[in-house]
Amino acid sequence: MSLFSKDPGSVRSKTGFWPNNRGTIIGVSVLAVVILIVPFTASSSLMNIAVFSMIFALPAIGLSLLMGLAGQVSLGQAAFFAIGAYTHAILLQKFEMPGPVAAVGGVVAAMLAALLVGLPMLRLRGHYLALATLGLGFIVMIAVREWEFTGRTTGIYGYGRPEVFGIPIDNNGLFFWFVAPFVLIGLVLALNLTRSRAGRALSAVNDSELAAESLGVNTYALRVKVFTLSAGFAGLGGVFYAYQVQIVSPQVAEFHVSVELLLMVVIGGLGSVWGAIAGAFIVELLSEGLRDLIPAIIPGATGEVQLIGYGLVLILVIILLPGGLYQVVRTSWAAIRRRMGSRPADAGAEADAASEASGAASAPDAPDAPDAPRVPAVSTPMAAGEPILEVIGLTKRYGGVVAVDDVSFTVPAGRIMGLIGPNGAGKTTCFNMITGAISPTTGTVTFLGEEVQGRKPHVGAVRGLTRTFQNLQSFSSTDVVGNVYMGRYRKGRAGIIRGMLGLQGREQYRHEEIARDILDSMRLGDVADLAAGDLPFGRQRMMEVCRALASEPALLLLDEPMAGLSGGERELLAALLRALRDAGLTIVLVEHDVEQVLSLADTVAVLDDGVLIAHGEPEAVRADSAVIVAYLGTDAEEAEHELKELEEHA
Template structure:
C-alpha cells in the first residue's frame, strides 16, 4: 500500500508532532526531529522515484546541495532574502533535473544509478573547488528565515517550517499516488510487474512521467537543502556527497521504499540508530571509526532478505489490528460520465491493414499481410505457433514499427505512429501475457484505461484539485467492471486474482478507454472451460453493443463460435480469409495445422 491507511491516528500524530516545540521537551529532541524531518523530505522523493517508479537514484543529496548553495550564495554574497534563495534553488534544481533526466531516464538497467552517482560526485567536487562558494570550507553566516516579523532562527521555530514542509510533501505525494498520473507512475515499475508497454498502450508517455517523478524528487531534496542551510546558518559540501546519497536510499529501503510512511520510519530509524551507534561501537571495538557503516550494511542485507518491502508495511499490519483503517471502497456511481468518442455506424470501414511487413534483420516475421475490419465485426487472427500473429498485433497497435506497409484506422493513417497515438485514435488492446499492476486494486487497474478520457496532471493531483475527475474515473471503472461481471471484486488486489479474472480485468481496462476497436491477444490462453465460456459470453455481449474486436487465439472451438470472419496466417504470410465454416473446410488450413483431419475434434490447435 502506498498511502497511509489510518487517517484519524495520522491526524492525531500530526497535531502532536506540530505541537511538540510548545511542550517542555529537551532541545535535543527538537534537534533530532529537525534532522528526521529534513531527511524525510529527501526520502519521500525516493519513495516516489525508486519505490513507485522503479528508478534508482543515488544523486538526491546533490539536489539538496543545489538548494542549500543557491540560498547560501544569494543570501551571503548578494544579500537577498532566503525566500528568494528558495525560489532560485527550486528553479535551478528543476532545470538541472530536467536536463539530467532527459539524458539518463531513457537508459535502462544499471545506467541510471551510475549516471546519478556521477552527477553527485561531479557536483560535490565542483562546489568544493569554487572559490566563490568557499571551496570545502563553504559559506558562513546565512541569515535566519523570517516571515514578516517572525524569525525562525531558533531550532524550535524552524522546526515548524521543516515539519510543515515534510507533512505537506507527504500529503502531496499521497494524493499524487491516488490519481490519474499516479496510476501511470505505479504501472512503470518493472520490479513490481509493470513496464512501459502497457502505459504507452493506454495513451501515456512513460518518459514524461519518469521525468515528472525525477523532478518532484529533486525539488523535495532541494527544499530539504534550503531548510538545512538556514537551520545550520552555514553550508559546506560534506552533507551533499555520495555518502549521503547512499544513506538516503538506505533509509528508503529500510523504512519501506514503496510507502509514504516508510519515508518517515526509515529516516527516524537510521538517524536515531546512527547517533547511538557512533557512541557505543567505538567502545565495543576500542577505537574511533565509522563502524556504523558496517552495521548498516549488515542491516540492509537482513532487510532485503527477510523484509524486502521494508519495515513500515510490517508496522501497518500491526496497526491494522488495533486501529480503524480508512475505507477506500466508496465509489460515487452517480458521478457524471466521462466524455465519450463518436463511433462509426455498424458496417462502416474501421481498420484497413495493407501489405504490412516486419523484418528483424534477415528474418521476415510478417510478410505482406492485408485484411479489413468493419464496425461491429469480430475478426479472428489464427495460425500455428510462430505464424506471426502477435507480431501483427503489435504492428497494428504501434508497439512495433512497420518495415513497410500501411495501417488505416477510422480513415486516418496510423502506421509510423507510436502506440499511445494509436490509442488516442480509438484502438485499445489486451496482452498475450497479462499486464496488470499486482499491488493496485482491480478498480485502480481498470481506471488506468480512463487515462485518455481525463486530463489532470501531477500538480493538480498534489493540490487535490482533481477529486471531481477522480470520482468520474472511478465510477467509469466500476461501470466497466459491472459490464464484465467483476464488480464484486473491485477492491481486491489484482495480483490476488486467478488468471481468468485477470484477463477479464484487462478487457475492462481496455473498455474504459471507450475504444472503437478492441484487440484481444490470446484472451482464452490458460483459462479453464468454465472461464472460457464466461469470457465468450462477455465478448458476445460486447459485440451486441456494437463494439468491434480483433482477436488472436489458439482455441479453435472458441474462435469458430465467436467470430464473423477469420484471417489465417502461416510462417508470417497470409494464407486465407473467410467465415468460420469456410476456414474449417479449407485443405490449406488443414495442411498448415500439421495435416489435422478435423480442426474441431479437439477444439484446439
C-alpha cells in the same frame, strides 16, 4: 477545496486500500501535535536530531515517491539537495536576495537540474539509471569543490538565520517549528499524489509498463515529472539545511548523503510517505550513534568509514524487513484487528483476507447459460464498413529469422476480424507491431487515418486502440476494480498538480463507478474488491477484458481472451463480443479455438510461418486448402482429399 483529496475509499494503493480522507486528517493532526510538544520536552541533543530529521524528511519524501511509486532507483538525491542548498546560499550571500526569493530559487534550480538530466537519464531502466544518478552525484560534488564561484572546499557562508514576522529563528526549537509546516504540507501533497490518477498510473507502470502504456499512460513523461518533483522536495530540504548550518560546503553533496536518504526510505518502507518521515528520524538517531560507535570499534576511523555502519544496517533491513517499518505497522495493526474480531483494515495484508480471497476466487464460474451482458459505452468514430485499421507490408525480422513477412489486411469499422494460425505463426508479433509494443522492420500501420507504427503504445491508445495480452498483464499491486479503473486513464484529465492538491475527487469517483458497472456486467462484481492476483486464471482474463473495455476503445485487439475460461465464461464473453459488434465496436480477435473464431468473426485472416495465407469470410477460409494444410500438417493433395471427404459427410 481542501488539500486533502476526497477518496473513493475502496481502491488500493501499492500497499493496500487507498487511505481515506479521515485517516489522513487524523494522522497529520497527531503529527502536528507531536511537533508542537517536542521542543518543550526534548533535550538539546535530541532537539538537534529532530531538526535535521525534519530537514532530511523532505528529500526522503521525494525519494519515496520516486522509488516506491515510480519504481526508479536514484543514488543522486544528494545532488539535488546540494543544488538547492548552494543556490539558496549564493542568492542570499552574493546577491543579497530576500529569503523567500532565495528559497524559491533553490527549489527551482533543483527542479530544473532534474528536468535537464532526467530527460536523457529516464530512458534508462533499473541499475543503469541508478548508476547514472550515482554519476550525477559525483559530478555535482566535484563541481562545487573545484568551482571558485561555489567557494571551492570552503563553501558559501556569511548569511544569517531567517526571520518570521520579525522573530529571528535563532534556536533549534524555533527552527524545528519553522521547518515543520513545510514537512506537513509536503506530506499531505505526497499522500494525495499516491492516491491520484497519476499515482495510480505510476503504480500500474511498476506492475506492467506495457499494459499501462497500452491504456494510454505516457510512462516516460510521467517518470520525468515525478523525478523533477522529487528533486523539488530535495531542493527544499537543501534550502532549510543551508539556513540551519549557515554554511554550505561540498560535504552536502557527498555520496554518504545519498546513502543516508536511501536508508531513510528503505527503513521507513518503500511506497510509504509516512515511512519516509519515520525513516528520517531513525537514520538521524543512527547517524549520531555511529559517529560514536565506529571510532570505538575501529580506532581512528572517521569520515566515510561511517558508511560501513550504514551499509550493514541497509543489508540487515533488506534481508530481515524488506517492507520496512511500514510493513511492521501494517502487520501489527492487522493482527490487532483480527484479535479484536473485527474486519481487517487492509485485506491485502492479512491471512484471513487472503483466505477470503481464495474462497471468493473459487466461487462458481459464470452460469452455463448466462443472460446477455450489459454493453459498456462504445466509441464509434467511423461509419460501419469504413477502414479503421490498415496494415500494409508489415514485416518483422530478427537477424535472419522472419517472424512476420509482408502481411497486409484492412479491418472495417464495426466488424469482428479473426486472426488465426498455428502456434508460432506470428499472430502476437502482428499485434505487438500494430499496438506499438515493437517496431516493424518494414511496413505501415494506419489507425483512424494516422500512421502509428514504431510509436509507443500510448500513442495509439489515446486515440482508442486498446488491447489485451496473451500472457496476463494484470496490475498486482491493486485490486480488481483498481485494474479496471486504470482502463479509464485516457478518459481522465487530472495531472500531477491537481492530484497533489486533491482536486480530482469527482473524476475519480465517476470513473470508479463506471469500472464497477463494467465488472457487474461481466459477473465480476462480487470480486471487485479482491486483490487481482487472488482470482483464478480465467477470471483474471475476464478482468483484463473489462479493463480494456473501460477505456471505451474504437478498436479492441484481444489476444487469446478465451484461454483458461470455463464454458459459461466463454459463452458470456462471446455474447459480449457480439453485442459490442452490434453496438459498433471494431474487434480484432486472436484465438486458438478456431471454431469459436469462425462463429464470431465477420472476416478471418490466417497466418502461417509469418505469411498471410488466407483472408476472407469464415466459410471461405474454412474451405481453403492452404489453411487445412497449415493446421493439419498435410500436403495440398491430402488436404484436398480430406476436404472432399468432409464435404461428402456433411
